[in-house]
Amino acid sequence: MKKYIFVTGGVCSSLGKGIAAASLGSLLESRGMRICMIKVDPYLNVDAGTMSPYQHGEVYVTDDGAETDLDLGNYGRFTSSGLSKDHSITTGQIYQQVIKKEREGKYLGKCVQVVPHITDEIKSRIYRLGEKEDIDVTIVEVGGTVGDIESIPYLEAVRQMIHEKGKGDTLSVHLTLVPEVTGGEVKTKPTQHSVKEMREIGIQPDVLLCRCKNELDNDLKKKISQFTNIDYDSVLSAHDVNTTIYEIPVIYNEQGLCEIVVKKLGLKVGKAKLGAWLKVAESYKGAKKTVNIAMVGKYIELADAYKSIDEAIIHGAIANGVKVNIIKIDSERLENGVSPEEVFKGVDGILVPGGFGQRGILGMVYAARYAREKKIPYLGICLGLQIMVIEYGRNVLGIEKADSSEFKPDGKTNVVTLLEEQVDVTAFGGTMRLGLSKSKLEKGTKIEMAYGEPEAWERHRHRYEVNNDYKEQLMAKGLVISGYTPDGSLVEAVEWSDHPWGVSVQFHPEFTSKPVKAGPLFRDFVKASIK
Ligand code: GLN
Numbered sequence: 001m002k003k004y005i006f007v008t009g010g011v012c013s014s015l016g017k018g019i020a021a022a023s024l025g026s027l028l029e030s031r032g033m034r035i036c037m038i039k040v041d042p043y044l045n046v047d048a049g050t051m052s053p054y055q056h057g058e059v060y061v062t063d064d065g066a067e068t069d070l071d072l073g074n075y076g077r078f079t080s081s082g083l084s085k086d087h088s089i090t091t092g093q094i095y096q097q098v099i100k101k102e103r104e105g106k107y108l109g110k111c112v113q114v115v116p117h118i119t120d121e122i123k124s125r126i127y128r129l130g131e132k133e134d135i136d137v138t139i140v141e142v143g144g145t146v147g148d149i150e151s152i153p154y155l156e157a158v159r160q161m162i163h164e165k166g167k168g169d170t171l172s173v174h175l176t177l178v179p180e181v182t183g184g185e186v187k188t189k190p191t192q193h194s195v196k197e198m199r200e201i202g203i204q205p206d207v208l209l210c211r212c213k214n215e216l217d218n219d220l221k222k223k224i225s226q227f228t229n230i231d232y233d234s235v236l237s238a239h240d241v242n243t244t245i246y247e248i249p250v251i252y253n254e255q256g257l258c259e260i261v262v263k264k265l266g267l268k269v270g271k272a273k274l275g276a277w278l279k280v281a282e283s284y285k286g287a288k289k290t291v292n293i294a295m296v297g298k299y300i301e302l303a304d305a306y307k308s309i310d311e312a313i314i315h316g317a318i319a320n321g322v323k324v325n326i327i328k329i330d331s332e333r334l335e336n337g338v339s340p341e342e343v344f345k346g347v348d349g350i351l352v353p354g355g356f357g358q359r360g361i362l363g364m365v366y367a368a369r370y371a372r373e374k375k376i377p378y379l380g381i382c383l384g385l386q387i388m389v390i391e392y393g394r395n396v397l398g399i400e401k402a403d404s405s406e407f408k409p410d411g412k413t414n415v416v417t418l419l420e421e422q423v424d425v426t427a428f429g430g431t432m433r434l435g436l437s438k439s440k441l442e443k444g445t446k447i448e449m450a451y452g453e454p455e456a457w458e459r460h461r462h463r464y465e466v467n468n469d470y471k472e473q474l475m476a477k478g479l480v481i482s483g484y485t486p487d488g489s490l491v492e493a494v495e496w497s498d499h500p501w502g503v504s505v506q507f508h509p510e511f512t513s514k515p516v517k518a519g520p521l522f523r524d525f526v527k528a529s530i531k
Contacts (some may be wrong), residue, residue, distance in 0.1 A: 002130050003265045004170045006158045007141045008205075010194025011177040015211045016245075018071030018239065020095035020175050021141040023249040026277065027258040028137055029079055030249075031269035036135045037075040038126060039068070041143040042150035043297065046092040047085075050429050052374065057304030061459045061511055062087070065435025071141060073308045077514050086129055093238030094121045103461050114153055116301045122157040137267070144172075146197045171264055174198060174205035175238065178212040178220070186212065188224050195228040205230055206264055207257070211239040234260050244314065246515045247281040250274065264431040283318050290323040291529045294347040296367040298360035300328040302446065309381065312513035322530060331363030340370040349377040349529030352384030354461070354508065358407045365391045372496055377528040379521060380504030383463050385494060386416045388504040389466055389474065395403050396477050397470075406464050415474070417467040419490075423464075433460050437485070439492035445482035446503050449491050450520040454485065457491075458507035465506065466491035501528030 006031050007021040018039070024232035025035050032239065045051060048059045049067030060073040066085030076083055098121050103114050130138035142158065144151040162170045177190040181372055191210060198205055210216050216237035225232040235453070236255045236285070241247050255276060261271050293313055299305035310326055317324035327347065334343055344350065350371040352364050364384070368391040380388045393402025393415040401408075404416035425431045439456045441448040448454060466474075466481075475481060483493030483505065496502035513519030 001227060002135065003137045003267065004126070004161060004165060005028075005129055005139045005173055005261065005265075006162075006170070006203075007173045007175065008146055008155070008158075008198065008203075009142075009144070009175045010197065013145050013189045015175055016238075017141055017143075017175050018074040018077075019245055019248055020209055020252075021071070021139050022074040022174070023252050024173070024257065024261065025075065025079040025081060025139050026249045027253055027274075028139075028267075028269075028270070029081070030273050030277070031258065031262070031267075031271070033269060035079060036087075036129050036132070036138040037072075037079060037081045037082050037083070038089065038129060038138060038140045039071045039075075039143060040089045040126075040140060040154050040175050042091050042148060042154060043143075044092045044095070045090060046096060046429060047088065047300065047434075048088060053299040053305035056300050057302060058307040059461070059506060060308060061434060061461050063436040063459065065430075065431060065459075067434065067461070069143070070304060070307045071143075073311070074450055076128045076511070077311055086125070087121070088226045089125050091153070092438070094118055094125075094153075097121055097254070108520060115156060118153050119157040119160060122154060123161055126161070134429060136267070142221050146194055146201070152201075155198075162203065164412045168185060168264075168266055169369055171207065171261060172198070172203050173207045173209065173261075175209045175211060177218060178210040180213050186216075186220060188220060188227070191224055192227045193364055195230070199229075207234045207236070207260060209236050209257075211238045213240055215239045229419065234264075243319075243321045244281065244284045244515075246277065246284065247319075249277050250281055280515045283321060284314075284323070287317070287321055287323045288387045289530065290325050291317065291348045291526060292325045292327060292346055293349045293351060293529060294344055294367075295351045295353060295525070296329045296331045296364055296468035297353050298331055298332070298355050298357075298364075300330050306353050307447055308508075308510040308513070309351070312514075312519050312522045313351070313526065314509040315513045315515050315518035316524075316526035318515060319518035319523040320526050320530060322526065324526065328369075331360035331367065334363035334366045335360070340366055343358065344376070347376065349379070349525060349526070351379045352381070352387050354384065356383070356406075360498075361387070361390075361407055365394070369395055372499060372502060375500050377500060377525055378496075378502040378504075379525040381510065382506060382508060385504035385506050386464060386466070388494060388496075388502070389415050389470075389479070392477070392479050393470065396479070397473055402444075404464055415467050415470045416464050419463055419465050424462045432463050435459055437507075439483040439505075440486055440488070441493070442480070442482045442484075445480060445493075446495050446501060446524070447482045447505070447521065450503075450524040452520070456506070456507075456509075458509050459511045460507050462506060466494070500531070501525065
């Protein structure tokens with residue numbers, strides 16, 4: 001029998017529903033279950049690709065080039081479940097499909113409604129994945145907070161699925177907040193109300209994960225259990241961790257989350273193999289040395305804007321047995337007269353991440369120049385590569401106005417230009433060069449040493465590329481072109497010669513990095529930064 005777990009959130013957003021869902025996935029995987037992770041998002045965008053990182057955090061890209069919610073990144077880091085465009089469902093997709101069917105006459109004669117047509121479309125997409133032969137348990141994370149108008153059709157679909165499949169094959173896990181008020185008193189009322197709200201919709205949660213500052217004591221658990229109709233041993237304390245989020249599966253495991261789920265769903269599981277997670281948590285906790293990595297970006301006010309890069313740097317630190325302090329630097333600061341010496345005081349490595357649009361570009365160019373001249377390890381990702389090439393063009397080749405067509409569409413000396421395939425593109429959604437592809441790596445380069453083989457498979461998300469007309473000039477002046485597309489037509493990676501470690505890539509290595517196996521570039525970048 002195929003099993004389904006629905007993870008919902010209450011009281012407020014940003015409680016870590018994605019990490020809770022992903023942790024549960026990792027625990028089930030560690031017991032040999034074959035899992036499927038799905039995120040359903042209540043917004044009307046067809047995908048996250050057109051949303052600003054300020055609005056919604058990072059856009060996570062899957063192998064098949066879907067631009068998805070960042071929670072899929074958590075699934076990718078915590079589990080080895082397959083992720084594709086089908087695993088990120090939005091209200092926009094659902095309505096688009098239902099309206100298309102209506103125009104095609106598929107509902108001929110009927111009045112098309114939220115219930116049953118929208119809810120049926122939601123259910124069919126979840127069942128399509130969950131009923132696959134190689135899947136035992138499907139975890140569906142419902143975006144938003146219970147009580148949001150937009151979430152109602154999803155929760156109704158969940159209620160129907162629980163009814164259709166029956167209690168033994170479905171499970172509702174609800175994540176809420178148990179806040180501490182002034183004076184230190186811990187309050188359960190918001191949680192009581194949140195569960196009440198779930199029950200009004202017709203869903204009785206089976207497991208409650210209570211987000212709280214300090215571990216929840218038994219009396220409070222008893223009280224919550226009584227008021228919410230949830231078994232006492234299924235009320236768990238999801239207290240703050242002060243080390244790394246990769247300890248969360250271990251903490252949940254210690255509280256018996258997996259046993260509860262296994263019992264309630266009647267799963268036939270093997271013995272838990274949590275070794276890799278324990279090692280990650282121990283390695284992080286045991287680290288003595290700390291490296292300081294500066295990330296020079298333009299969306300730094302929002303903590304989640306560079307989520308996968310933050311995590312990948314941490315993976316690099318774990319791989320090297322050190323702690324890492326990520327210092328987010330608004331590139332515009334460097335443009336406003338603050339000297340790089342001051343900005344980068346005490347910094348061991350500089351990273352320039354991806355981004356779009358003109359704002360803040362000059363500050364990034366200053367950062368790249370500083371890293372090159374002061375021989376500080378540098379990792380450039382996507383825009384970070386383009387910045388490295390622009391900087392080289394301006395300051396080494398002496399092309400004063402070297403630029404990118406993104407920032408100067410009619411520039412005469414653009415060392416970065418629009419990809420040929422992008423020239424006629426007019427619509428924005430899902431039209432970039434997206435998804436997984438192979439890069440050929442040049443022998444003896446730093447990137448080839450990092451990957452340990454002559455090729456790298458990574459995901460892309462960009463419209464602009466190094467202008468091949470400048471390739472010879474750049475190389476003649478010492479810029480190493482260390483990676484190409486297999487046909488040799490596009491530059492995929494560059495590095496500085498005569499520099500300890502300055503590597504940039506056109507792809508996004510952060511999307512495939514995991515705590516248990518750091519992305520090779522992050523591992524080597526952190527390693528170079530330790531020295
Ligand atoms: N804006 C650049 C491009 O479109 C870089 C994209 C990115 O960093 N993801 O090519």
